[in-house]
Amino acid sequence: MTVHLVGAGPGDPELLTVKAVRLIGEADVIVHDYLSNDSILELAKPGTEFIDVGKKPGNPTPQELINALLVHLGAQGKNVVRLKGGEPFVFGRGGEEAQALMEARIAFTVVPGITSAIGVPAAAGIPVTHRNVSPAFTVVTGHRENGGSTNIAWEALAQVGGTIVVLMGVSERALIATRLMAGGLVATTPVAAIRWGTRAEQVVVRTTLGELGTAALKAPSTIVIGAVAAYEFLDNSITDHLVAGA
Amino acid sequence: MTVHLVGAGPGDPELLTVKAVRLIGEADVIVHDYLSNDSILELAKPGTEFIDVGKKPGNPTPQELINALLVHLGAQGKNVVRLKGGEPFVFGRGGEEAQALMEARIAFTVVPGITSAIGVPAAAGIPVTHRNVSPAFTVVTGHRENGGSTNIAWEALAQVGGTIVVLMGVSERALIATRLMAGGLVATTPVAAIRWGTRAEQVVVRTTLGELGTAALKAPSTIVIGAVAAYEFLDNSITDHLVAGA
Secondary structure (H helix, E strand, C coil): CCEEEEECECCCHHHCEHHHHHHHHHCCEEEECCCCCHHHHHHCCCCCEEEECCCECCECCCHHHHHHHHHHHHHCCCCEEEEECECCCCCCCHHHHHHHHHHCCCCEEEECCCCHHHHHHHHCCCCCCECCCECEEEEEECCCCCCHHHHCCHHHHCCCCCEEEEECCCCCHHHHHHHHHHCCCCCCCEEEEEECCCCCCCEEEEEEHHHHCCCCCCCCCEEEECHHHHCCCCCHHHHHHHHCCC | CCEEEEECECCCHHHCEHHHHHHHHHCCEEEECCCCCHHHHHHCCCCCEEEECCCECCECCCHHHHHHHHHHHHHCCCCEEEEECECCCCCCCHHHHHHHHHHCCCCEEEECCCCHHHHHHHHCCCCCCECCCECEEEEEECCCCCCHHHHCCHHHHCCCCCEEEEECCCCCHHHHHHHHHHCCCCCCCEEEEEECCCCCCCEEEEEEHHHHCCCCCCCCCEEEECHHHHCCCCCHHHHHHHHCCC
């Protein structure tokens, strides 16, 4: 019996891994965040217990409580799935949960998921890398609480030469744009902001770095900054086809 | 009938997405790279045609030929899966294939896969982000041909403040280490290099940035640079458990 830290991917249930589906189906208890698509929970077997520790703005479950819950359930010998949106180790605080389990000597595994930082731009036709255009990409959190907007050297990041993907960056987008331009990125640098990525409701807003601070965006959005953000390797009919499930 | 650009993930067949498994099983023809685990091809239905365009050092299939092949097969109305290791849009040249298909008006979809840049460190117990330690990560190719070692401002990257994951960087590792240290990263910065990640054969070499240039590494390896590279959120018994398939 083990605790599995499982990535649920960006929203489309078909973007779960085979391993995630198997472990969800075998779980005694599923400890889950707010998921962008809760039909994923229907993959559990009858009788599975669900514990919603979803972090909602203003009313979060403290991370320490989640860590303690996982240790407690694991110590009971239950088969536990800790289901996290996206990828556990990309701003998912999976590292803290892994550390707590390791210190308590509870066996656990980590099952990667498709991170929205890559999967969401891909579903909108945007490649985060592209030959002769972007030989790197940086994924960064814009969330002040996570240290993103304060502990990142945005001016240096502007000079790296690759794509920048900002998660949880809507509220800090004016500051981020200002600092990236201070670092040398021009105001005409393409920007795409994607909401409800990989789902039928997907909305893509195209703008520029100079306009990002005042663009009408809603959280949560995945913000892509760089030359590739102007790309759209899908026409509308194909996009419809894609989000409907190929 | 459509061409599907599908990510095969880092190696473990259970890390395929549900959608990838379905599309592989429905394909008339599968155009595949060298895959780190070719048991994935056994998921195809009987009668499926396989075309190996795997790029081996010294004898690569030119990308233009692959693009033309996909357009040709798509125009025949076949159900085509273009199966690529990892994630199509992370140094997979998926953007070029998407562009060629779009220009030829061939319908296509993009199915994200788990990138080895995240999934391989995760399976070795290394989180690419960690609260109060790393609020960002950059994925970069060290491959000279892809512009990685020449078009990246490594000195600026050293100052960003997050984890650096280098793919295809073994042959250029001395140059990369020198430039990152010139940018201010100290020689004691932890480094982990992972070979055969997510597979039973997984080998993890721990070193430092100062020693990276002379460390005994073999390609292909995923190189992780930064404080998180010292982490190992799994003990050996748990790691065995993990790579054996949970």
